[in-house]
Amino acid sequence: MHAIVIREPGEPSVLEWTRVPDPAPKPGEVLIDVAASAVNRADVMQRMGFYPPPDGAPPYPGLEVSGRVAELGADVTGLSPGDEVCALLGGGGYAERVAVDASQVLPVPRGVDVVDAAGLPEVACTVWSNVFMLAGLRAGETLLVHGGGSGIGTFAIQLAKARGTRVVTTVGSAEKAARCRELGADVTVNYREDDFAGSGPYDVILDLIGAKYLARNVDALATGGRLMVIGLQGGAKAELDIGKLLRKRALVHATTLRARPLAEKADIVAGVREHVWPLLESGAVRTVVDRRIPMADAASAHRVLEASGHVGKILLTV
Incomplete structure (x- = not known):
C-alpha cells in the first residue's frame, strides 16, 4: 500500500x-x-x-x-x-x-x-471526553471554546448548544465569527481586538492555547469553573495562581487523547456512540x-x- x-x-x-x-x-x-x-x-x-x-x-x-x-x-x-x-x-x-x-x-x-x-472521531472523542465526561458541562451553563473555527471548535459549539448550554468562542476574523454564529455560538470574541474575559464568567473553558492564556483563563472562570487544557499552541510553561483557584474552587485539567490506554479510549468511543451519534443522525450536529x-x-x-x-x-x- x-x-x-x-x-x-x-x-x-x-x-x-x-x-x-x-x-x-x-x-x-x-x-x-x-x-x-x-x-x-x-x-x-x-x-x-x-x-x-x-x-x-x-x-x-x-x-x-x-x-x-x-x-x-x-x-x-x-x-x-x-x-x-x-x-x-x-x-x-x-x-x-x-x-x-x-x-x-x-x-x-x-x-x-x-x-x-x-x-x-478525533473531534467527537476529544470534545465529549473533555467537556462532558471530565468537565461535566450541564444544561444552562456557559462554555468558552477557544479557536471556534477549528475542527474541535466547530464541533464543540454545536454539541454544547445541542445539549442546552450558552456558548462563547474566540475567533481571529469576522468571517470565522460569522461561521461560528451560524453553528450556534451565542457570542464570538475576536481575540485580536477584544478580551474574552468580558463575556464571562465561564463554567467550562476548552483551551487549545496553553501557557499564553492560562492566567486569563483562570481569571475568567466562574466559581466552581473547570478549565480543560488540550493544546499548547501558545506555549507549555506559565505560572498558575493557586490562591485564585482555591478562592474560586476551580479546576485546571490538562489532558491528551492519543496516549490514553485502549480501555479508556474504548469508554470514550462508547460514550460518543451513545450520546453524540444520535445528534449527528438527527442533523442537530453536523x-x-x-x-x-x-x-x-x-x-x-x-x-x-x-x-x-x-x-x-x-x-x-x-
Whole structure:
C-alpha cells in the first residue's frame, strides 16, 4: 500500500507518499480500506519531531480515518467486511489501509458521507471526553471554546448548544465569527481586538492555547469553573495562581487523547456512540469540512492548517 512517511523532522515538504508494507489485523483488530483521513495539529507536531506516536502505533501520521471494513481479526464481532466505518487511531491514518482495535471503530452515522466521516472521531472523542465526561458541562451553563473555527471548535459549539448550554468562542476574523454564529455560538470574541474575559464568567473553558492564556483563563472562570487544557499552541510553561483557584474552587485539567490506554479510549468511543451519534443522525450536529485534498498532497494540507485560515476539518482523500 501507499502511506505518507516523514523522511525527517521538518517542514511540510518532508511528507512523502510512498510504498510501505501492508498492515494485517491482529486478534481484536479491524483492517480498514481508508477512504479519507483528517489533518490535526498533532500531525504537524509529529512531522516536526515533537510528538512521536505511542508504542505499537504505525509511524505514519493520522489520528482518524473513515472507510470500509476490509478484514476482521480473530474475536471481532459486530462488524462485517464492507461496513462503512470511522475510527480513532494512535497513528497511521495517512495511508491506504490501517489496522485498528475494534473498540476504536464507529459506524459512519446515518446521513453522513463516508469521506466526511473521517473528520469525526478525533473531534467527537476529544470534545465529549473533555467537556462532558471530565468537565461535566450541564444544561444552562456557559462554555468558552477557544479557536471556534477549528475542527474541535466547530464541533464543540454545536454539541454544547445541542445539549442546552450558552456558548462563547474566540475567533481571529469576522468571517470565522460569522461561521461560528451560524453553528450556534451565542457570542464570538475576536481575540485580536477584544478580551474574552468580558463575556464571562465561564463554567467550562476548552483551551487549545496553553501557557499564553492560562492566567486569563483562570481569571475568567466562574466559581466552581473547570478549565480543560488540550493544546499548547501558545506555549507549555506559565505560572498558575493557586490562591485564585482555591478562592474560586476551580479546576485546571490538562489532558491528551492519543496516549490514553485502549480501555479508556474504548469508554470514550462508547460514550460518543451513545450520546453524540444520535445528534449527528438527527442533523442537530453536523460535520464541518473546510476542504478535501488528495492524501498524496498531504504537504499542502499541512500548509493550509498552519496558515489557520480554515474553518472546520481538512480532509485527506485516498
